[in-house]
Amino acid sequence: MLIRLGYDITFDCPGSAPIIALLKVHSSRVQDLRKPDVLTIEPATSTEYYFDSFGNYCCRFLAPAGSIRLSNSTVIYDTGKPDPVSPWAREIPVHELPTNVLGYLLNSRYCEVDRMSNIAVELFGGIAPGWNRVQAVCDWVHQKVTFGYQYANAMKTALDVFTHRVGVCRDFQHLAVTICRALNIPARYATGYLGDIGVPASSAPMDFSAWFEVYLEDRWWTFDARNNQSRIGRVLMAVGRDASDVALTTSFGTTNLQQFTVVTEELLAHEAAHS
């Protein structure tokens, strides 16, 4: 399956503002790209690319005062298979985990592992470790939290979600990530493209999406407490401890969002031929 990916984002900047953008397909999927994955910036601006400590491919630039447009259109190959499900995947004891995943057991801004620790153990400590326990966390979060765009609040933490029980996509993932970490399961926040392939199309405009990954057995696996179902066509862009690490754009100055569209949809055969 081929998937067309892209975005078109315009900011208005009252003054020049440094911006860090995580708007590239993640290095783990680069080999699947069928067209170049080029972040176009208008007006043309000097950019610097680098990998952050989480392995995300970041672009840094100084947005000049005025309007700035970030856009991209590319095509990626996808197996067309839903997120893998591996009920036999085990939780790994902390002292046997690869050392490079240990940081995903710790606190972060929106994931207060310390404050949620007793709660997590009371709710899920009695469930047998492994894939099914992580799934139980997702089921619980999915069932208990009500989705609504009006509940978006950039400063909302996992504990806030636990008490308020309302939120947007990122809030579901933050709560699930925090519970997993409190159970000593490495968990990280993920963002990327996620279209409607295989599910009823949403009436909401397409957007980037958030999900999360947990380390079980010998690798990271995809979970999604918001949708709580295996989905086709996720394209990872960035991972980190929480939304603070993987904001698609982080501005160090005032930037007013003027326009924002995201495209992620299956490329039909005849389109693919001409794309």
Next chain:
Amino acid sequence: MLIRLGYDITFDCPGSAPIIALLKVHSSRVQDLRKPDVLTIEPATSTEYYFDSFGNYCCRFLAPAGSIRLSNSTVIYDTGKPDPVSPWAREIPVHELPTNVLGYLLNSRYCEVDRMSNIAVELFGGIAPGWNRVQAVCDWVHQKVTFGYQYANAMKTALDVFTHRVGVCRDFQHLAVTICRALNIPARYATGYLGDIGVPASSAPMDFSAWFEVYLEDRWWTFDARNNQSRIGRVLMAVGRDASDVALTTSFGTTNLQQFTVVTEELLAHEAAHS
């Protein structure tokens, strides 16, 4: 100057518990060691050493049920000069910072940059950028916050310190770090040895200490909102976003502290001859 460093820590573990220890002198000071810096664990336990994503040298092991003792005694050379002061060191615009320091501009568990941003700009936005602004932050925190061991609270955040105005060493640094980040100055939390060299000896038992570092001009510089004076003989052990990243020991299970002593004192000439 030679400084004797060491610690002697005993935990009682009701069951086996994985522990990550950041109890080694930081790699940036390894060339100054005059004796091996050996973490001794009793009973002898299999250990694994690795560098975390912040560059800290970590030791991981599985503490068995029962009593476990972590100890060390070493000697390090120190110039005997106080923390450098460079009033001419400039703040670097975000788009010109080295990319590997950008992560120290972001939120972390105890440093809610997002919540403190307006406050920081109101208090310090009018001060000329550079070393003196960071010093002004330290002065403010040092003056406004009252130190007291009874105020220790492992879940206290920078905003809590800002509102309560009481705390222990780490709280002072968390508040200063958060304000610096909110001003777009990279700042990181640091822990290590700090004795009484050159200052009146404290009546409190020696302990590890926390300070913080900010990136100005072309390097990281030491600041200390708790003591707010240049000190002699700091020996860095670990750096990170906040205390959550650089806990000297992080236990994934119950561990009860039984005993804790730290030594960090100037080694006099005749001692050095025999040490």
Next chain:
Amino acid sequence: MLIRLGYDITFDCPGSAPIIALLKVHSSRVQDLRKPDVLTIEPATSTEYYFDSFGNYCCRFLAPAGSIRLSNSTVIYDTGKPDPVSPWAREIPVHELPTNVLGYLLNSRYCEVDRMSNIAVELFGGIAPGWNRVQAVCDWVHQKVTFGYQYANAMKTALDVFTHRVGVCRDFQHLAVTICRALNIPARYATGYLGDIGVPASSAPMDFSAWFEVYLEDRWWTFDARNNQSRIGRVLMAVGRDASDVALTTSFGTTNLQQFTVVTEELLAHEAAHS
């Protein structure tokens, strides 16, 4: 001037739910009513009226399962004069305040006086006590906080408003109330009718409004950190420590708001003749 007041509110209740409604004109304005102020409940429901500890006239009833409609339409006389402004009104020392206003110096759910105390003193401690200091608080809150319905969050406290700097009407008042209390000025939250008399009509649908009162000299005075101007035609319904005390309806069970309209507008002469 005559003002027509009224509301029409429908809830859907999955099961029966006790409700407390503060939907009557406050006792201090009863003598101004020109028509009866009758809360009509459909279906007819047994009600009990009482005064709460703040002096609000409350109506308690058990909403049956199904749809319940609360409506009212009345007329009140108003002087047509804007909120009084008394720059000479003094702050009264705590030990000389009437004892029945002392409770309005204390903490409440959304007004964390303890957490805001140092902040308030730093910002406003240097301003001469009296009316102008309260006005300075209003000016500051009005200028610093951005209004937006999307920022509505029933659990937002004054400290949250202070850090986020966004909110709806109640948030502005909570922050101002908290700062006043921290300065030892009794302040209470007020709700009631407030139309557009004398100001450009808003495009937003009419709603109940919130403002606050402070005790200066020898009485309570009206302030409004949201609008921050003297307004004509406020009709007080309830006062309390914060929004938690004076919710227009408090439900002890699930009640889903189906419909909500409020009317508060000047009654023109020819209408008045026939009303």
Next chain:
Amino acid sequence: MLIRLGYDITFDCPGSAPIIALLKVHSSRVQDLRKPDVLTIEPATSTEYYFDSFGNYCCRFLAPAGSIRLSNSTVIYDTGKPDPVSPWAREIPVHELPTNVLGYLLNSRYCEVDRMSNIAVELFGGIAPGWNRVQAVCDWVHQKVTFGYQYANAMKTALDVFTHRVGVCRDFQHLAVTICRALNIPARYATGYLGDIGVPASSAPMDFSAWFEVYLEDRWWTFDARNNQSRIGRVLMAVGRDASDVALTTSFGTTNLQQFTVVTEELLAHEAAHS
């Protein structure tokens, strides 16, 4: 049984400071007093007595700069019976509660009913209403929270206690009160004298104590999530929504506690004869 009650408290005030003291035996116990209950203030200071909106007998005065001593010594008759236990006492539906207890269902500063509501229902919603459910709340809090004076933190809320699981007396009661309110059971915070009568004497110095009351059947009943046992010799001083309402002294200015002793002990027969 006769109980000797008293206290001796000294504050040092850098400047004059208004103080409100709730240091009298509650009106519900006045008929049991066998000696006058006189708050002595040295130096002699003009005082004003009044009842607050919760029915507490308050004393207001302006402490002059310098040292101020508050002391009292009295004797009260007590039945010597432990707190009554009435397992048959029913929870009363909100619409049938006396209207003057409804305020004790609402949020307050340290009792965030809104944030704890879902949690309370999940933990205790399945338990049959009535005395035993309140007891289950006490048992849970008593078991889950660890007592320690080092955990005292005047700004700690019920949610903080729920997440941290550590605290002092008031923290236990705040959490239990909040859970009860979230279950629609009126609950209020209580302070007073509580000695060691009938239990092993504590090594801690005597202090005032906190407990809480819930409204069941037709009256308020005493519960105590800290001690979680029926005790002999409680002497109520004040009730309110939470500790903020019933601080034994509330100072509106700086007051440094210099000395603090409380006496509450059974008066033996020969002492009583001469007292």
